[in-house]
Amino acid sequence: MSDVQNTIAFKQILPKVPGLIANLNNLVKGLVLANNTNPDKNHGLAWCIERAVKRNPDGIAIKSDQGNLSYRELNQRANQIAHFLSSQGYNIGDTIALMMDNRAELLITIAALAKIGVAAAMVNTAQTHKVLTHSISIVKPKGVIVGSEFHQSIDDVKDALPIEQDQYFFVPDGDVKEVSGYRHLVNESSDQPKHNPDTSKKVRRDDPLFYIYTSGTTGLPKAAIFKNGRWMKAFGTFGFIISRLNKDDTLYSTLPLYHATGLVILWGSALAGSSAFAIRRKFSASQFWSDCRKYDATAIGYVGELCRYLINAPTSPDDKHHKVTKMVGNGLRPGIWKDFKQRFNIEHVYELYASSEGNVGFSNIFNFDCTVGFSPVPYAIVKYDKEADQPIRDQNGYLQSVKKGEVGLLIGEICPKAPFDGYNDPEKTKSCILENVFKKGDRYFNTGDLMRNMGYRHAQFVDRVGDTFRWKGENVSTTEVEHIVNEHPDVSESVCYGVEIQDTNGRAGMIAVTPHNDISFDPNKLIPHLNEELPSYAVPIFIREQQQLQTTGTFKYQKHTLKDEAFNPEKVNDKLWVLLPGEKAYTQVDPTLYSKIQTGEFRF
Structure with a gap:
């Protein structure tokens, strides 16, 4: 651990500047997309998909064990489902609960919902019984779309859900032809038009796109509202400024798509470059690098736990035999950072920090080791009392920022540049807000995460606090x-x-x-x-x-x-x-x- 970098000096930043200048075109595009706050602008996931189709219609959009799907095919199949659901009375602002494995049909369905302005409640596929009932009920969906592989989980809680019986749809997995009590979404939409629905142009930045579930600190899962404007912020930042993929790239991910890292950061990065997005249902350490070779992956998505499994696997002569040069994700621990890069010949670690509900994010645009990177939004790292489980206020009642190299609680200022969309429950939203932080009347989002101040607006993740x-x-x-x-x-x-x-x-x-x-x-x-x-x-x-x-x-x-x-x-x-x-x-x-x-x- 002695070689772990805990602070950053100005002399380390200077050599990185030429690389940013060389990427100036993408940098400007990304900043424009990420920071456009015009509420009447037609931006969001649907816009991003249709942009990728125009740029690379016959290029591969999705790679999986089911085969490849081009951007044109992805768009047409999504359009058919979108037209069908519109005919069933679904409109902008409605919600549908979605529960499916990592497969092409999941992304197609998400795209379809985005095109008609219906929020997809991304249900964790591991949930059952009381927790599942709670997660679906709190977002008040008009319908449920389930992969046939999980219909039993929904069957177990159907009687407790406030949903009309004819609004349960299934998407077949493998050779499944029918599921009792569910309508076949693919068959019922197969005769619908393949052109983009008019609703794609009516979706606005403030319209909900997803509900991403987070455990939070107060018991059962919370449903964090993820709006189209927030998607664009991630799309512009990670897609154009950080990942910088192109039509020849393939980003391989085994992360669950009901989490924001896989769904927003990784798929968004692939869409920004009109690149291929290779997905696998479940992570496998033994198959990871062979999958990278099979799919010609040039970049991978990760979380820290995945990296630990890979580095703990037996060494192999094939560890460096792949085309991967970039990795995008979060949670790579400082203790294995450099060893991981060296063993698997990775040039760039685009570590990031964000949360499904939060308003502050970091990204490692300078490719430093052992950091979640740089944040352009207003934030602070403040002194925290672990015993009392709360931030420390001074004699005037205000919080105190930590010094460079010190650890404290990360908080994000709530302002027009960094709004806090919150949860579907106003009380839960209120509980995450700190008031009168540095001056009377200011408001900050409490991330619940401990960070080290590395200097020059860089930070290092340390731990989580609370429950x-x-x-x-x-x-x-x-x-x-x-x-x-x-x-x-x-x-x-x-x-x-x-x-x-x-x-x-x-x-x-x-x-x-x-x-x-x-x-x-x-x-x-x-x-x-x-x-x-x-x-x-x-x-x-x-x-x-x-x-x-x-x-x-x-x-x-x-x-x-x-x-x-x-x-x-x-x-x-x-x-x-x-x-x-x-x-x-x-x-x-x-x-x-x-x-x-x-x-x-x-x-x-």
Whole structure:
């Protein structure tokens, strides 16, 4: 870790300037697209797709295991679905919940909805039962479109959803011909016109484009509104200024398209260059580089967890045998940054920082190591009290910026240049806003993320605060996990938190459980319940049994102590269990097993 760069000097920036000047044309285009705030301007995802079709009609738009799809074909198939849904009464401002694997049909359907101004609620495909019901219900959709591979998940919650029975549509996967209770979207739209619908020209920047779900810090998933104007900001910034792809490029991504990184940053970058977007349903470390060779990928999308899996895979003579020179994504940890670039011969790491709901973003336009990059929008990194779980105010009641090299809470100023669209729930939106920050009347969005001030408007991601931690590339809400665990009849109360495992990214889920007095606690009795109600990434890796959970004087759980003690049997007198990789039952943790976990004998 001694070679990790934590600050940036002016002399390091100067050599980067000629490269920016050489890219001046794209830089200007990107800035114009990203910063156009005219509410009457016809811009958005539909506009971007139709632009790409004009520039590269016969070029490949999507590559997948189903074959290739040209931009002309993508556009025509999307237009047919758009015309059909318009005929069914869907209009600008409506919402449809969308649940489908990473495949061409998902992007076609998203494009179709964008063309008629209908917001796509991008449902996490790992969700089931109560969480799924909540996620769909909170956006008040008029309909549901589901890939046939997930129809059972929707069937399980249909009775609880406020949707007319004839507004459930399915998109077939493989040889599926029909699904009981669903209309065949592809068949019913097959006789529709292939030309662009008139509604494409009527979509405006302030019209909702997506709902992206985020765990936040207050329990069940929140639906963050992602407007067409925000898409254009990402399209201009990452597509033209950062990624700079062209018609000969292919961007390969295995990231789920219900997250903004895959859907907005990566697909948007491909559309900006009229490039090919190669997708895979699920990430595979063993197939990653062979897929890059198969698809002639010149760029890849990533999150930090993906990079860790790749660098932990056995070395191969083919590690450098590919055409990839760029990688675009977020979460590449400073500790493996340089090793990753060297092993896989990557020239440019376009690390970025953004959130589905936030108003502040960073991008590594100068290609420095170990940084999320530069931000042009107004923001601050302020002093933060981890124990109190809140920013520190001075004697006048104002927040204080940290110095260069120091770590603090990242906040983004809410202003015309960086608006905060918020959530569909006004109360949840209000809870994320800090007021009277540096002067009376100013307002800032609280990102909930700790950043290091590297100087010259650059930052380095450090950690997340509050009741959310990140594991397997997903945000896990501790409140949601606690709610599900507490429903089990053997559990009196529980508290969830994230703990670090040596040489892994993010934090693994751990719960401290107080069982009911009259039972002998068996953690394996929780497994069927947890697997049914939680996404796989949210199922706790560790369990700690306590007779009584420790609270503060205001009845808040003392998570700081729990996190510090984690799953170390030398610090904890209570019983500890772990769900080891590939196992279906919890194993009790003793000093020997603890040592094996921390020395990397198990790959979580």
